[in-house]
Amino acid sequence: MHTEKKLGSGGKMKAVWKGTISFGLVQIPIQLYSAIQKQSLGFNILHAKCKSPVNYLRRCSKCKKTVEWADVIKGMKLSDGSYFVMTKENLKKLKPEKTDTISIVEVVNEEEISPIYYDGHYYIAPEKVTDKAYYLFLKVLEDLGKVAIGKFVMRDREHICAIQPYQDLLLLSTLNYLYEIREPSNVEQLSVAVSSRLNQTELTLAEQLIRKLTRKTFDMGDFKDTFAHQLKERIRKKAKGREIAAIASAKKRVSRRKVEEESLRDLLQQSVKRKPTRVSSRSVALAKPAKKVRKTKKKTTRTKKAARKKK
Numbered sequence: 321m322h323t324e325k326k327l328g329s330g331g332k333m334k335a336v337w338k339g340t341i342s343f344g345l346v347q348i349p350i351q352l353y354s355a356i357q358k359q360s361l362g363f364n365i366l367h368a369k370c371k372s373p374v375n376y377l378r379r380c381s382k383c384k385k386t387v388e389w390a391d392v393i394k395g396m397k398l399s400d401g402s403y404f405v406m407t408k409e410n411l412k413k414l415k416p417e418k419t420d421t422i423s424i425v426e427v428v429n430e431e432e433i434s435p436i437y438y439d440g441h442y443y444i445a446p447e448k449v450t451d452k453a454y455y456l457f458l459k460v461l462e463d464l465g466k467v468a469i470g471k472f473v474m475r476d477r478e479h480i481c482a483i484q485p486y487q488d489l490l491l492l493s494t495l496n497y498l499y500e501i502r503e504p505s506n507v508e509q510l511s512v513a514v515s516s517r518l519n520q521t522e523l524t525l526a527e528q529l530i531r532k533l534t535r536k537t538f539d540m541g542d543f544k545d546t547f548a549h550q551l552k553e554r555i556r557k558k559a560k561g562r563e564i565a566a567i568a569s570a571k572k573r574v575s576r577r578k579v580e581e582e583s584l585r586d587l588l589q590q591s592v593k594r595k596p597t598r599v600s601s602r603s604v605a606l607a608k609p610a611k612k613v614r615k616t617k618k619k620t621t622r623t624k625k626a627a628r629k630k631k
Contacts, residue, residue, distance in 0.1 A: 339420030
């Protein structure tokens, strides 16, 4: 069972889907809630000259005119360059039939599902807090260390999903279909095998480095988007009329040529000797504004005479 020390904050959630989990002859009324809320900085695209928002127009490539939404239709491009137009009636016939049931088709071990298959995540809540079937299903999956695989329709698409225990509830994760996953062998750099050129010394040093970086627990609360935090802080200061400095670089950039000059063995040895750094839960400190140089007052004629008397 996965546990986390703390989760992101947020207001009261609204259900995005309602239905039942069909587990044999058992029906479990449930509701789905989005588990992930992406944080966006919300930049707008502006005209550099007047700082006004830039609007996008739907322009026809043939008529050279702007097209209203009422005149927009959907179509699929054919091999000859023409388009097969999808009317609302035809599209409605082809869409999967809406159902309110998540049908459990099989149960597998968690390690059977490769991480690349996982897509979106949703909390599963019982429709009634006192629903015994929900907690029975949760308990059995937890005790056996199993993941239930189900099928259901949401937002006009048929999904395959994985249901598993997460903290004290059930978590539903939509899965990518096999044909949606790109073949890694198509990456040119991965087509050449170099594992045969690794020597035992390098492997031993790499193992030492991995052990040095290993932690007993993983707390996602230790990590934050420091760039977003710094930027928001600067925007806040700017809104108050305060001067802000440029973001300081956290690390000096090492040139590729310098890295290539040093052997892999030397780099591993240096890494093992370095003191381990612990990730801080706080954002990287903001760059301090440059200190203002105090202007010294010019000596007046009276002060100059006083200085001469002292001498």
